[in-house]
Amino acid sequence: MPTYIYAITGADHPLPLGGLHGVGDPPAELRTLRTDLLAAVVSEAPDGLRAKRRDVMAHQNVLEALMAGGATLPMRFGLVGPGDDEVVAALDREADAYRERLAQLDGRVEYNLKAGRDEDDLLREIMTESDEIRQLNERTRARGSHDDRVALGELVAREVTARGQREAEDVAARLADAATHSSHAEPAPQQFLNLSFLVPRAETDAFVAAVRREAEERGDAYSFTLTGPLPPYSFV
Structure with missing residues (x-):
């Protein structure tokens, strides 16, 4: 099942996702994928996703909630990974680069x-x-x-x-x-x-x-x- 990716944060970043929902109709349920150092906020990727206002706003609302809690790597609308296992593997593989970029974006x-x-x-x-x-x-x-x-x-x-x-x-x-x-x-x-x-x-x-x-x-x-x-x- 393809995985829709909203953002990447540090593993200790607050994840205030209550009351938020993901893209799609009906809206997808948000969840997190974690490694020792990083976390990714994701959901299932709906078929035939288009940049409708409803979905763009859902994506944006997730990012705003995460950014309020600290450094966040925002993914552009529509980014989809092959599946959860592949996303976790990418977090492990690119951990140093992601953490360096999070430090650069912190507070900006x-x-x-x-x-x-x-x-x-x-x-x-x-x-x-x-x-x-x-x-x-x-x-x-x-x-x-x-x-x-x-x-x-x-x-x-x-x-x-x-x-x-x-x-x-x-x-x-x-x-x-x-x-x-x-x-x-x-x-x-x-x-x-x-x-x-x-x-x-x-x-x-x-x-x-x-x-x-x-x-x-x-x-x-x-x-x-x-x-x-x-x-x-x-x-x-």
Whole structure:
């Protein structure tokens, strides 16, 4: 029987699972698998599991209850092992690595920051600062050459990418002191930044204030979206 895995904790971690239930319809019963050093909160894996709100919330509620009691390695929704014996074997086999990661995550939460910039504002800046692009744009407007239009589009696209990368690096560097670690992910179209931060729980207010200052300094042409506190998925 496949085993659905919610989280891994230390063997002495509180496991306040009363009143909680697992994923599935009807909801699966939660249980724990233990070794001398670690514990995993699991349930039976229902057939055909999909990311329905009911099941996502059940998964999230388990993680929140565990995180309130200390360091927790949260598993992403939908993680299934072959069976209980295999999960226990993995806990034994990877005990040192799991315990090291639990120590790193102890007392910390994740925040995700996404940032984008108004396209017209960015293009105006590029035209103002790049003589090559400005001259090619004027030539394209005057003659309408297909080759010039293609070259202009390629130049602008490269400059947009380069400036986005520089701005992402700048934002990450300016916020680095407010977090313990960071983890980059591919930004969505129209965004230049998708960055997760590992933040000490006691310092979350200071981190949020630092992000707010960064957004205010960059002005209305920028959009910053901060989500958290979250289970530290990006750092497991």
